[in-house]
Amino acid sequence: MNERQLLAMHESAHAVAAVVEGVEVGLVSLDPPECRTRPAAGWVAMAEDEHKYLPADSRDPAIARHARIFMAGALVDARFGEVPVDGDDLMHISRLIDWLDLHVDKFINCEELYFERLRDQTIRLIAENGEAIHAVAAELLRCGQLTGAAVRRIVALAHRWPT
Secondary structure (H helix, E strand, O other), X not given: OOHHHHHHHHHHHHHHHHHHHOOOEEEEEEOXXXXXXXXXXXXXXXXXXXXHHOOOOOOOHHHHHHHHHHHHHHHHHHHHOOOOOOHXXXXXXXXXXXXXXXXXXXXXXXXXXXXXXHHHHHHHHHHHOHXXXXXXXXXXHHHOEEEHHHHHHHHHHHHOOOO
């Protein structure tokens, strides 16, 4: 895979994870104007930005949902092993995990256990949605950007959900 194909897979993993997790996707783009300073950059705009979805209750499932969305891109990168894991994604995941109240036992690293659980859940999400991720990536490479509606339609077709 070349760098642009890997980027499309990375952004598609975020977008498909968001759809599966029930988070509205606004736009998925390769080389958006906001990212022109990087040699290759992509972007997924979600309806909820990071600060708005952090709930008052740190046990809210929205935290895990968004961590899995960020983790999906990073794990697809690692799966192909051709690019380093995205630092922006890891920063967002770390912020979300830091938000949680995981200091239950001073002898157990709860953050590490939680991270491992999220990673396992995200690996399963990627495996169950591999066809959709590949289909979104192919269309993203063809068009350069996709609306959230287009991503939802591709995911639905891949899963044979009613559209």
